[in-house]
Amino acid sequence: xxxxxxxxxxxxxxxxxxxxxxxxxxxxxxxxxxxxxxxxxxxxxxxxxxxxxxxxxxxxxxxxxxxxxxxxxxxxxxxxxxxxxxxxxxxxxxxxxxxxxxxxxxxxxxxxxxxxxxxxxxxxxxxxxxxxxxxxxxxxxxxxxxxxxxxxxxxxxxxxxxxxxxxxxxxxxxxxxxxxxxxxxxxxxxxxxxxxxxxxxxxxxxxxxxxxxxxxxxxxxxxxxxxxxxxxxxxxxxxxxxxxxxxxxxxxxxxxxxxxxxxxxxxxxxxxxxxxxxxxxxxxxxxxxxxxxxxxxxxxxxxxxxxxxxxxxxxxxxxxxxxxxxxxxxxxxxxxxxxxxxxxxxxxxxxxxxxxxxxxxxxxxxxxxxxxxxxxxxxxxxxxxxxxxxxxxxxxxxxxxxxxxxxxxxxxxxxxxxxxxxxxxxxxxxxxxxxxxxxxxxxxxxxxxxxxxxxxxxxxxxxxxxxxxxxxxxxxxxxxxxxxxxxxxxxxxxxxx
Ligand code: ARG
Numbered sequence: 001x002x003x004x005x006x007x008x009x010x011x012x013x014x015x016x017x018x019x020x021x022x023x024x025x026x027x028x029x030x031x032x033x034x035x036x037x038x039x040x041x042x043x044x045x046x047x048x049x050x051x052x053x054x055x056x057x058x059x060x061x062x063x064x065x066x067x068x069x070x071x072x073x074x075x076x077x078x079x080x081x082x083x084x085x086x087x088x089x090x091x092x093x094x095x096x097x098x099x100x101x102x103x104x105x106x107x108x109x110x111x112x113x114x115x116x117x118x119x120x121x122x123x124x125x126x127x128x129x130x131x132x133x134x135x136x137x138x139x140x141x142x143x144x145x146x147x148x149x150x151x152x153x154x155x156x157x158x159x160x161x162x163x164x165x166x167x168x169x170x171x172x173x174x175x176x177x178x179x180x181x182x183x184x185x186x187x188x189x190x191x192x193x194x195x196x197x198x199x200x201x202x203x204x205x206x207x208x209x210x211x212x213x214x215x216x217x218x219x220x221x222x223x224x225x226x227x228x229x230x231x232x233x234x235x236x237x238x239x240x241x242x243x244x245x246x247x248x249x250x251x252x253x254x255x256x257x258x259x260x261x262x263x264x265x266x267x268x269x270x271x272x273x274x275x276x277x278x279x280x281x282x283x284x285x286x287x288x289x290x291x292x293x294x295x296x297x298x299x300x301x302x303x304x305x306x307x308x309x310x311x312x313x314x315x316x317x318x319x320x321x322x323x324x325x326x327x328x329x330x331x332x333x334x335x336x337x338x339x340x341x342x343x344x345x346x347x348x349x350x351x352x353x354x355x356x357x358x359x360x361x362x363x364x365x366x367x368x369x370x371x372x373x374x375x376x377x378x379x380x381x382x383x384x385x386x387x388x389x390x391x392x393x394x395x396x397x398x399x400x401x402x403x404x405x406x407x408x409x410x411x412x413x414x415x416x417x418x419x420x421x422x423x424x425x426x427x428x429x430x431x432x433x434x435x436x437x438x439x440x441x442x443x444x445x446x447x448x449x450x451x452x453x454x455x456x457x458x459x460x461x462x463x464x465x466x467x468x469x470x471x472x473x474x475x476x477x478x479x480x481x482x483x484x485x486x487x488x489x490x491x492x493x494x495x496x497x
Contacts, residue, residue: 034327038091040334042082044126045091046074047489048119049099051222052202053110054492061212062109068496070110073102075497090327092116092123113212114205117236117322121201124330125241126223129197129482131334132190132245135341136475139187139252142348143468146180149173149351150461154454157439158271158361159370166368169439172356174452175262177460179351182255183344184464187471189248194478197241200225204232207321222492224485237321239311242333246308249336253304256340256347260294263350267291270360275353278346293350297343307336365439369397369406374442375433382427384420392419409433 038045050071057067077085077098088094093116100107153172160170200220203210209232216228229235266272280292310332318325372393379389396407396415407415409430416424424433435441447453450460 032089032324033087034090035085035088035094037327037331039082040330041120041123041127042091043078044123045095045119046078047126047223047486048122048202049074049095049110050493051219051489052114052119054222054489054496055215055218056109056112057496058218059213059215061112061214064496066103066106066109069103070099070107071493071497073099073107076102090116090120092119113210113214114202115207115236117206118201118204118232120326121204121229121236121238122223124239125197125199125201125225128242128245128333128337129194129224131337131341132194132197133475133479133482135249135337135344136187136190136194136471137479138341138344139183139190140468140472140475142344143180143183143187143464143471145348145352146176146183147461147464147468149176150180150457150464153356154457155440156356156358156361157365157443158356159365159367160452164265166364166370168373168446169365169370169442170452171443171454171457172361173454173457173461176351177457177464179255179259180464181460183252184467184471186248186252186255189251190245191471191474193241193244193248195226196244198224198226198478199229199235199241200227201229201235204229204235207233207236222485222489224482226481233321237318239315239326239329242329243308243311243315246304246311246333246336249333249340250301250304250308253301253336253340253343256343257298257301259347259351260297263294263354264291264298267294269364270357271364273355273357274350275355278350278353291350293346297347300339300343303339304336307332307339362439366405369400371406371437371439371442372397374436374445375412377445378428378432378436384427388419392416395419406437408437 053062053067053070056062057064074095077095080098082091085091085094085098088097096108096111099110150173153176156172157169158172158175159166160168160175200216200223202219202223203214203216220226220228229238263272263274267274274289274291274293276289278291278293279289281290282288311329314325314329314332376386376389376393379392380386384392392412392415395418396412399411399415400407409424412433413424416422416427420427436445443452444454447456449456451457
């Protein structure tokens with residue numbers, strides 16, 4: 001491409017020529033290239049090119065006829081696909097070359113008043129927005145599944161643990177809601193990040209703006225960006241929107257890892273029966289049914305935290321304004337978000353299709369004197385200072401034989417005589433003590449706001465449903481806005497082609 005006949009050679013100042021002739025052929029050629037990685041932003045780049053040239057025509061910067069030819073060439077490039085792009089340093093250069101080879105030197109006007117720096121920043125934001133919306137709608141669906149489990153398993157008593165030791169009885173619904181609640185915040189964090197993803201860096205050019213009379217609000221409108229990333233140096237340099245999103249994704253993955261771990265432990269105790277679709281077996285041990293899907297969810301946490309780590313390390317200490325390091329930033333975010341999106345779907349699917357064996361779970365909820373706190377609470381409600389009540393029950397627990405789960409009324413009475421110097425019946429009726437020792441009653445007692453009692457759970461479900469509906473509407477509105485921008489862009493493009 002170095003001879004005088006090359007159509008690009010006449011385009012004064014055209015980077016393509018400079019890059020090809022002097023800088024494109026050495027041993028580092030493939031090291032420099034991001035073309036393969038850039039498949040991820042191929043569609044985004046075409047959208048960004050179209051919005052940019054439409055704006056150039058509207059502003060009278062490039063003649064409408066030339067813009068029409070560029071837009072027609074972009075259609076062909078799109079139809080041919082990313083794989084058809086010739087070798088190049090990146091997708092931006094390769095698409096520009098493909099346009100020039102179709103249009104001739106006039107095609108080089110596409111790159112007027114911009115740089116690959118603002119271009120790639122726009123592409124990343126455009127694509128990340130799509131991925132964030134996909135993750136958000138998966139999250140909303142997953143939360144819906146958890147709420148369905150909560151509605152169905154409101155009365156299914158199960159053991160609750162602290163330090164992996166039997167602690168207090170709760171219900172499957174209360175457990176499922178605890179994760180719905182966490183995913184609610186994960187959704188909120190992503191929606192917050194979305195606001196800062198969805199800003200337009202175009203018009204920043206390399207970093208220092210441009211003498212052309214560009215309309216940054218117009219390209220924002222044509223690309224569905226909600227606002228303009230104001231300062232041109234910041235606009236081309238920053239990737240903090242990637243950090244914010246990947247951080248939200250890593251937090252989400254951490255939430256999922258706990259859910260996965262819970263289910264793995266429950267499965268090992270027979271407290272949950274996973275659907276075959278979410279299980280795997282052993283190639284040698286015929287009896288095995290393993291919770292591999294949840295183990296993979298747990299393991300994939302590393303994809304997200306590695307992504308965040310990789311990204312922050314990539315960005316640390318980069319001077320203003322643009323450095324090539326940035327070419328390696330996006331991949332961390334893509335890995336994290338892809339991995340987590342699949343994990344959300346699988347984790348929620350495994351929980352939603354699982355069977356919760358009531359008998360086993362309620363028997364397990366009686367193990368290890370898990371109702372002890374309820375008995376102490378009962379005494380405290382009768383006026384015994386909680387610390388003293390704690391002592392009575394702790395002593396009864398210490399007196400238990402190895403094969404006993406909980407003390408009976410008589411055993412508690414004996415300790416009460418000792419510690420309180422009074423008979424237990426002075427404080428609580430036998431009947432009430434026996435109820436407190438029953439895991440189902442123990443759960444029903446704890447009807448404080450946010451607690452596991454079925455009535456409290458019903459309240460939580462309806463509160464969670466409201467938030468879910470609001471989140472779903474927000475995600476739909478954001479997706480609609482993106483679609484409208486696509487329609488608007490297509491309408492504008494069709495005026496020229
Ligand atoms: N491919 C680059 C990236 O992904 C954009 C190119 C900017 N290159 C440059 N030398 N200014 O960041």
